[in-house]
Amino acid sequence: MQIAKLLKYCGAILALTGAASAHAGGWPDHPITFIVPYTPATGIDLIARQLAPPLAKALGQPIVVENIPGASGNIGSERVARSKPDGYTFMVQVCTLVMNHGLYKNLPYDPVKDFAPVSLTSWGTLVLVEPASRPWKTTQDLIAAARKTPGKLTYASPGVGTPHHLSMALFDQQAGIDMLHVPYKGSAGAVTDLLSGQVDAMFLPVHVALPLIKSGKLRALATGSPKRLQQLPDVPTLTEAGIKEGNVDMWYGVLAPKGTPKAIIDRMNKEIGLALRSPAIAKSFEAQGMEPASSTPAEFHALIAKDDQRWRTLIEKAHISAQ
Incomplete structure (x- = not known):
């Protein structure tokens, strides 16, 4: 009797493992959506549309870019936060994601807790x-x-x-x-x-x-960058000019809903990193004042958490609120 129960238990575990493996191995099997919480032709929109073709080719499924603007990016961000974490919804965002956390008292999402960071895509100075x-x-x-x-x-x-x-x-x-x-x-x-x-x-x-x-x-x-710009080599950084917290570079990146499987996050992270090596993408980003930059999901999460604390502290001390 005990042996029969053990075999049944082991069979159930193997079935679950097999299902999980099949799910991971079968992703993606239909189009993926990249939500941009801003209007078309913005820097964030450009990132999404530049990354979409190489990612679609690598993953074997179309990448659909959907613009959901409004409320300083909050409408689109909330949509992603509440989306099913199945690997078919991602968001391209900028550092205003964490700035909004301090500006809006009743923000319907938490930028640190409600998303799964995938990768940085670029920095803007x-x-x-x-x-x-x-x-x-x-x-x-x-x-x-x-x-x-x-x-x-x-x-x-x-x-x-x-x-x-x-x-x-x-x-x-x-x-x-x-x-x-x-x-x-x-x-x-x-x-x-x-x-x-x-x-x-x-x-x-x-x-x-x-x-x-x-x-x-x-x-x-x-x-406002941590090092002098190649385009302006004679212009000092804010830090060199005596400002202690002188790095105000804007980060851009890709996030998914919280709970998106790690295997999917890691695969998307890998493909984004490869796409960012393209000279064509680098040239396109540079025209918009952005420098391509990838990261691990953990590095991106740490950056978001640190920035969230920094900007919320500033906003509170300066008594700034959204209008």
């Missing part, structure tokens, strides 16, 4: 710039001027809670200064007023700032 007509030649010059007239110097952003805004708020905090934030509804108006001298400074993505710097319309004071 912000450059601290000012109108060329301003007298300040260095970051320390700007800081000194801001200290003399607290609340008088201004900085622009595409809106409250954007990476441009929060990076400048972090700069303010780290430098011990008080500059006045002037939020705009998008980048176009902010850049226009920056160029005309209506505002004193701004963080801009490197691909937007570079032609304006080279034409002499803007002056680059510092880069």
